[in-house]
Amino acid sequence: MGPGTPPEVPEGWSVGPPDFVGVGAQKAGTSWWAALIHEHPSVKRAGGVAKELHFFDRYWESGFEASDIALYARYFPRPSGALAGEWTPGYMIDFWAPELIARAAPGTRVLVLLRDPVDRFRSGLTHTDDGSRAALSSRDAAGAFQRGLYGQQLQRVIDAFPREQILVQQYEACRADAAGELARTFAFIGLPPATIDAGRFSRPVNPTTARKIDLTLRLRTALLDGYAPDIERLRSLVPELDYSLWPSARGV
Amino acid sequence: MSLRLSTLQRYRDGVLQLVRSGRRSPPKPENQPPQLPPGWRIDPPDFVGVGSARSGTTWWDELIHAHPDVVRVPGVPKEVHFFDRFWEGAFDGADADRYHRFFPRPSGKRAGEWTPGYALDFWTPPLLRRTAPDAKLLLLVRDPVERFRSGLTLTENRMTLDWKQRASANGGFQRGVYADQLLRLWAAFPREQVLVLQFEQCVRDPSAQLRRTFAFLRLDQAAADDIDIERRVNETKVRKVPMSDWQRRLLVERYAPENARLAALVPELDLSLWQSSLGGRPTSGGSAAAARTAAGTAAGTRI
Numbered sequence: 001m002g003p004g005t006p007p008e009v010p011e012g013w014s015v016g017p018p019d020f021v022g023v024g025a026q027k028a029g030t031s032w033w034a035a036l037i038h039e040h041p042s043v044k045r046a047g048g049v050a051k052e053l054h055f056f057d058r059y060w061e062s063g064f065e066a067s068d069i070a071l072y073a074r075y076f077p078r079p080s081g082a083l084a085g086e087w088t089p090g091y092m093i094d095f096w097a098p099e100l101i102a103r104a105a106p107g108t109r110v111l112v113l114l115r116d117p118v119d120r121f122r123s124g125l126t127h128t129d130d131g132s133r134a135a136l137s138s139r140d141a142a143g144a145f146q147r148g149l150y151g152q153q154l155q156r157v158i159d160a161f162p163r164e165q166i167l168v169q170q171y172e173a174c175r176a177d178a179a180g181e182l183a184r185t186f187a188f189i190g191l192p193p194a195t196i197d198a199g200r201f202s203r204p205v206n207p208t209t210a211r212k213i214d215l216t217l218r219l220r221t222a223l224l225d226g227y228a229p230d231i232e233r234l235r236s237l238v239p240e241l242d243y244s245l246w247p248s249a250r251g252v
Numbered sequence: 253m254s255l256r257l258s259t260l261q262r263y264r265d266g267v268l269q270l271v272r273s274g275r276r277s278p279p280k281p282e283n284q285p286p287q288l289p290p291g292w293r294i295d296p297p298d299f300v301g302v303g304s305a306r307s308g309t310t311w312w313d314e315l316i317h318a319h320p321d322v323v324r325v326p327g328v329p330k331e332v333h334f335f336d337r338f339w340e341g342a343f344d345g346a347d348a349d350r351y352h353r354f355f356p357r358p359s360g361k362r363a364g365e366w367t368p369g370y371a372l373d374f375w376t377p378p379l380l381r382r383t384a385p386d387a388k389l390l391l392l393v394r395d396p397v398e399r400f401r402s403g404l405t406l407t408e409n410r411m412t413l414d415w416k417q418r419a420s421a422n423g424g425f426q427r428g429v430y431a432d433q434l435l436r437l438w439a440a441f442p443r444e445q446v447l448v449l450q451f452e453q454c455v456r457d458p459s460a461q462l463r464r465t466f467a468f469l470r471l472d473q474a475a476a477d478d479i480d481i482e483r484r485v486n487e488t489k490v491r492k493v494p495m496s497d498w499q500r501r502l503l504v505e506r507y508a509p510e511n512a513r514l515a516a517l518v519p520e521l522d523l524s525l526w527q528s529s530l531g532g533r534p535t536s537g538g539s540a541a542a543a544r545t546a547a548g549t550a551a552g553t554r555i
Contacts, residue, residue: 060421063498094418095425095506138373141339143419145374146426155509218341219375226374229435233513 003053006074007046013077017069017105020189022087023098023157026147027123028115029171034087036182037189039196044082049075052088056097064100072104083189087111092153093146098160109189110161115171116246117148117227118220122212124148136213145226151233158237168238172245178202224248283332285353286325292356296384299469301366302376302437305427306402307394308451313366315462318479319471323361328354331367335376348383362469366390371433372426377440387445388469389437394451395526396428396510397503401495403427425506431513448518452525458482 009015020037022030034051037043055072076084085108091097092112101108115123124144125136157166167188174181178201183193215223231249234241243249288294299316301309313330316322334351355363364387370376371391380387393399403424437446447468454461458481463473495503504527515523 057418060499061417063496093422095422096502099502099505138336138339141375142373143423146422149432152429152432152510156506159505159509213340216341218343218378219339222341222375222378225378225439226436228439229432 002058003055003075004048004050006071007048007077009074009077010046010079013044013046013079015073015075015077016084017073018076018085018108019083020085020109020111021091021101021105022085022089022111022113023101024089024092024112024153025114025120025150026089026093027120028089028113029174030087030089030113033111033113033169033174033182033185036178036196036201037085037185040186040191040194042082042191042194044078044084046075046077046084049086051086052090053086054088054090055086056088056091056094056100059100060094060096064103069104083191085109085189092150092157095156098156102160108165110157110166111185111188112154112157112166112168113171113174114150114168114241116248117150117231118215118223118248120148121145121223122215125213145223148227149230151230151235151237154234154237168241170241170245173242176245283329283334283354284327285350286327286356288353288356289325289358292358294352294356295363296352297355297364297387298362299364299388299390300370300380300384301364301368301390301392302380303368303371303391303433304393304399304430305368306399307368307392308454309366309368309392312390312392312449312454312465315458315479315481316364316465316469319362319466319475321361321471321475323357323363325356328365330365332365333367333369335367335370335373335379338379339373339375341375341379343379343382351383362471364388371437374436377436381440389441389446390449390465390468391430391434391437391446392449392451392454393430393514393521396430396507397500397527399428400424400503401500404495425503428507429510431510431517434514434517448521450521450525453522456525 022034024030031051038045053075055075059068075086078084091101101110121144124147125140154168167185169181169185179196182196182201186192186194227248231243231246235243235249301313303309310330317324332351332354334354338347354365357363370380380389434446434448447465449461449465459476462476462479462481466473466476511523511526515521
């Protein structure tokens with residue numbers, strides 16, 4: 001998967017590094033949240049540009065040059081006064097990506113949406129497999145587990161960006177108070193307050209349509225024990241989250 | 253053969269040999285338990301190596317099995333990979349019995365195995381605890397940057413598509429995040445049942461580290477003197493994949509906080525032997541933050 005070719009720049013628009021980049025997490029409501037951000041009248045996306053650019057996926061293999069920085073900016077045309085950005089949830093997983101994002105867009109606002117890691121694991125397994133349980137392998141399970149190691153992932157984001165350029169939000173909080181949380185996102189990106197059509201808040205975007213697996217008690221316990229050290233790490237990195245919203249964080 | 257404390261040249265050759273060594277072919281999906289020799293009995297394993305891939309585990313496993321009181325029935329592999337498929341947790345007494353059948357031994361002898369993926373698979377430590385509650389666990393770790401580079405050989409010929417390169421890079425990175433693996437082991441087993449060995453220390457002073465291993469396994473340490481420690485193990489002809497300067501520098505920096513967490517858990521590790529603990533060349537604005545975080549973690553902040 002790649003970003004495709006950069007879009008045509010509409011007349012009167014100009015390109016530049018993105019004003020915001022969402023970096024994670026997969027299966028944590030990022031499509032929904034990115035769609036809401038783009039409901040803001042001052043956020044623009046040129047025709048044909050995807051929510052997820054996956055621009056940095058391939059740079060583990062090849063060097064990252066000044067021309068790549070310029071290329072990235074070409075995906076973000078915007079008219080004067082408007083903002084542009086993207087949200088690729090895999091960036092947070094790729095250990096090389098945060099540093100490259102910081103080089104390509106040093107002033108950008110970094111957005112992170114997290115979700116209870118066990119819930120994310122369950123959703124992520126169907127994501128990889130379309131619900132055919134027999135096809136799920138231990139490799140799928142190990143991969144789904146690793147995508148929920150938020151503490152380790154955020155460490156890399158924090159090492160690449162000044163802390164004040166990173167906003168970490170929780171899917172559960174967004175579900176409970178979409179308007180309030182969206183106002184936080186807007187303010188953080190530097191957008192003026194805006195009233196978004198309330199109907200958008202409850203409309204699912206990219207929902208999990210496959211049947212989720214049922215976790216056996218033993219699997220759930222193994223997941224809780226497995227995630228405990230990383231949740232502790234996350235807690236020390238981002239103490240301001242409401243961990244009571246996460247069943248997995250109870251008892252940690 | 254007796255232990256020869258080698259000259260510097262032989263020592264260097266040994267290191268190069270290990271660095272070049274490859275891994276055995278991937279596990280067969282279904283390993284069959286061996287026949288039970290007459291008079292032998294079946295018990296849970298006395299020891300289980302749980303990590304890490306590309307860290308010299310084949311070498312160390314061979315040395316343990318060179319001890320006169322350790323046995324392995326022909327046909328039982330070093331890596332049993334028994335727990336790989338039980339990630340959903342459907343594991344019952346019959347499965348446990350079947351695992352034990354891999355470890356026949358005559359009275360007074362010890363038996364065990366070493367599957368480097370066990371420490372990585374989050375579901376395995378609790379299953380291992382149920383199945384072999386008294387087993388001693390061995391975790392052999394190596395500079396994660398060197399471990400990563402060594403693992404690239406394996407992926408070279410199999411992974412060709414772009415996204416798979418990405419997936420294999422991420423998978424390789426996770427294998428070197430040892431602190432998380434150790435914490436999961438400690439969640440399932442008493443800490444005194446887990447021995448963390450360092451590949452570089454094993455290379456530098458194999459005799460002392462082998463004695464340490466034997467002592468941990470409650471084996472006679474003196475047997476270490478009669479083992480040919482420099483036995484060549486698991487040599488491969490596979491061409492190494494070179495890492496670019498950028499890749500190496502990136503790995504060094506990204507592993508630094510992970511190594512600091514490990515050092516806080518296992519103070520006896522000598523991380524001065526690891527390039528990835530010395531910090532990379534300062535580059536982006538994040539390096540100072542990385543150093544701060546590493547220092548803070550090493551100083552004992554919450555892990």
